[in-house]
Amino acid sequence: MKIDLRVLAAEDWEEFALRLERAFGDAEDPEEMAMWRDFLPFERSIAAWADGGIVGTAGAFDFRMTVPGGTLLDAAGVTMVSVQPTHRRRGVLTAMMRRQLDDFRDRGLTVALLTASEPSIYGRFGYGAATRQLHGLIDTTRVSVAVPPGADAVRLRLVTPAEGVAACEAVYARLVPTRPGMLARQPQWERLPLMDPPSARGGFGARLCVLAEVDGEVRGYARYSVKAGGTRLGVPDSTVKLRDVEALDPVTYAALWRYLTEIDLAARLTFHNRPVDDPVQQIVSDIRRCDFGWRDGLYVRLVDLPAALAARAYTAPVDVVLDVEDAFCPWNTGRWRLAGDATGASCVRTSDPADLALGARELGTAYLGGHGLRALAGAGLVAELRPGALAEASAAFRSDLDPWLPHGF
Structure with a gap:
């Protein structure tokens, strides 16, 4: 089969997006797809053509990632990789990976990054699972959070995510150099945590944002949503789903976790992506009532x-x-x-x-x-x-x- 690799043209975006959705078996929210279209550099993206249409897709974002020592390193963020189910095992993915890595090298990039839908796919192209993400479910009816002295002085203020975005981004920017694997926010990417389409909420309410302030300075934040669960055996049974939580100091961090685990009428708190050494594991009162686990996160490939x-x-x-x-x-x-x-x-x-x-x-x-x-x-x-x-x-x-x-x- 002849595979024709072309740089993605603007007029081909609709077909590119349709084939991507088809390969993953799920239609994205139109507003969310419009956001990804705005983010994606078309000149860094590839459409594989065969048999009169697009049969493979691959893109690459321009990122800056923290490496050990605190340096921010330019990196290619490989994304939107798919092959149509009718064209698997015919060399489409290999051809796109080859083209991408050659392009990255020509551009002088040192590393490439991706998150894998299936962990077995990318090892043969030199990508290794470099980070992990902690997930958990905390029984908030039986688990409390220990806070250090000073936590009661932390002022918590509930705002909409849009109202809090500037303060949250300022905290996030200060944290980026402190931990390897974190990505400096590129232009427009502050929109990502604000994306909350009703079709993707799974029964949860609209996302909320709580800002944590000390002496008038925002020192941390959490963004979360709540699914009302009524009662179970007469006990409130709602679920809190944490999207992200960050803070500049341990006192503020513990105060935010205490807030999240004490939300009225909630019986549990879930989260899906925290560092595997997250301090929350040290401040919960009963870790056996916290269903913690981890999975693979970021995959890294050394280009140079x-x-x-x-x-x-x-x-x-x-x-x-x-x-x-x-x-x-x-x-x-x-x-x-x-x-x-x-x-x-x-x-x-x-x-x-x-x-x-x-x-x-x-x-x-x-x-x-x-x-x-x-x-x-x-x-x-x-x-x-x-x-x-x-x-x-x-x-x-x-x-x-x-x-x-x-x-x-």
Whole structure:
């Protein structure tokens, strides 16, 4: 089958969007699709044509992502990837991935990012699962939140999401450099947390926003919605669904969680995307009545290996030679000497003997510091060639805070 890859033209957007919805089996809200159309750079997007129509779609946003050490790194956010069910296993996805990564390299980008609808798909293209997201259901009839001294001085103010957006964005911007995996807000992206189409609420009410203020300064916020549940055995049975919660200090953060778990008539609080090291796990009174779990989040692919490894800092001093296999981006294959510490790093080609051997996917998994190289070695995915090199590199790669992607794309 002949596959014709074309840059997405404005006049082809409707068909592009229709094929995307068909591949995922769900029609998006028209207002939400209009927002994504505004976000998407058409010149970075690909339509795969065959048999007289679009059979594959792929786009890429322009992002800036925090890496260990606090640097904001330009990154390509791969999105809207689909293949029509009639054209699977015919090379469409591989052709689009090949075109994208070549384009990213030509543009001088060091890393590519995506969230996977199916985790088994993208490993063969060098993407590794680099972050995780915590989800939970808290029984608020039996669980309370411990707050530190000063929490009673936090003033909480309920506003609409639109009224609170500027204050929320200011808090979010201050947090971005503190945690690997977070994305700096690009123009227009402040619209994302405001998108709340009734068709997507699943029985929940309109989204609300609570601002947390200390001495007149907004120090945190939470956005949530409530599904009225009436009563169960005479007890209120509503559900609170948390969309996001952020704060600049532990006192404000605990005050917000106390508020969320004490909303009148609610029996439970659910959330679907928090960092796996979220402090809420330490302040709930009974963790056994909190159904916590995690799943994969952001997938990372090193496009320019030496530039990517040199762009981040390392928790401990490291000087190792990595023997990397990268079949899909062969320019990354070979031996690389990585030397660095908390102040910076360098990564250059070398003919010295290798200390560790691993693949591109494993480097993507370890890049943001959420998965230790030692754990990957335990799964047989990293080979130690010099005794002691694994412990050295694993300690250096780990991040003090677990990496986290705060929202999908």
